[in-house]
Amino acid sequence: MQQPRTRVKICGITRSEDLEAAVAVGADAVGFVFYPPSPRAVGIEQAAALCQALKPFVSAVGLFVDARPEEIEAVLAQVPLDLLQFHGDEPPELCRRFGRRWIKAIRMRPDIDLEAEYARFVGTAGLLLDAYDPNRPGGTGQRFDWGLIPPRLASKIILAGGLDARNVAEAIAQVRPYGVDVSGGVERAKGIKDPERMASFMRAVRDGDRRRAGIS
Numbered sequence: 001m002q003q004p005r006t007r008v009k010i011c012g013i014t015r016s017e018d019l020e021a022a023v024a025v026g027a028d029a030v031g032f033v034f035y036p037p038s039p040r041a042v043g044i045e046q047a048a049a050l051c052q053a054l055k056p057f058v059s060a061v062g063l064f065v066d067a068r069p070e071e072i073e074a075v076l077a078q079v080p081l082d083l084l085q086f087h088g089d090e091p092p093e094l095c096r097r098f099g100r101r102w103i104k105a106i107r108m109r110p111d112i113d114l115e116a117e118y119a120r121f122v123g124t125a126g127l128l129l130d131a132y133d134p135n136r137p138g139g140t141g142q143r144f145d146w147g148l149i150p151p152r153l154a155s156k157i158i159l160a161g162g163l164d165a166r167n168v169a170e171a172i173a174q175v176r177p178y179g180v181d182v183s184g185g186v187e188r189a190k191g192i193k194d195p196e197r198m199a200s201f202m203r204a205v206r207d208g209d210r211r212r213a214g215i216s
C-alpha cells in the first residue's frame, strides 16, 4: 500500500488571516488554545468566529490544559470543534466524557513508557508527543529525543515540539508519524503566524513524505 501523506496541524491560531493562510497552504487541521495563560489563547467567541471561516474537510482542534469539565462544555456549546486535545495531566476518564474524538498530549521525558501510555488512554485517536518543560505545559519550541518513540506506535503518533521547515522532513523520514503539529516554527511572533513560514513548512513536509517513501 502506498504510504499516505503526513497530516499537518497548525496550532495556536488566533487570527482569521492566519487561519485562511493555514488552509491555503494545505493544513489538515488548525488548533485553538483554550488555556488562558498562553500567549496564543483564544476566547470562546473569538474561536467560534474563526471556525465559521473554516473550509470543509479541515478539522478544528480545541486544546485544553487541565480545564474543568464545565469549562470544556462551555466551549463545546459554542465552538464546533472536531477534536479535543488534552495537553495537561488529564486522566483517561476525563478525556472520554465529552463524546468527541480526542487526542492526548504526552510530554516526553526519558522515563516515559509510551506503550503503557497508549494502553492507558483507551479511546484516544492518537498520541501527540511534545517536549517536556517543567515550567510550561506546551508550545515551548523545544524538541525532544525522537529515538524515544517505539516504531510500532508510529502510525498513532502526532509529532510536535520545536518543528520547523528545517527539521520536519528529517523528523518525518526518521519517525514516520501519522501527523505533525507546529506552532512556534511558523510564527513571526507568539500567536501571529507567518504565511511564508507556513508555506515553507508544508513544502518541507512533502519533502519528508518523499524521503519516507524512498523517492528523492
Ligand SMILES: O=C(O)c1ccccc1NCC(=O)[C@H](O)[C@H](O)COP(=O)(O)O
Binding pocket: 011, 012, 031, 033, 035, 038, 039, 040, 063, 065, 087, 130, 137, 138, 139, 140, 141, 142, 160, 161, 162, 163, 181, 182, 183, 184, 185
Ligand atoms: O501554544 C501554547 O502556548 C501552548 C500552551 C499550553 C499547552 C500547549 C500549547 N501548545 C501546544 C502546541 O501548540 C503544539 O503541541 C505545538 O506543536 C508544539 O509547539 P511548538 O514547539 O511551538 O511547535
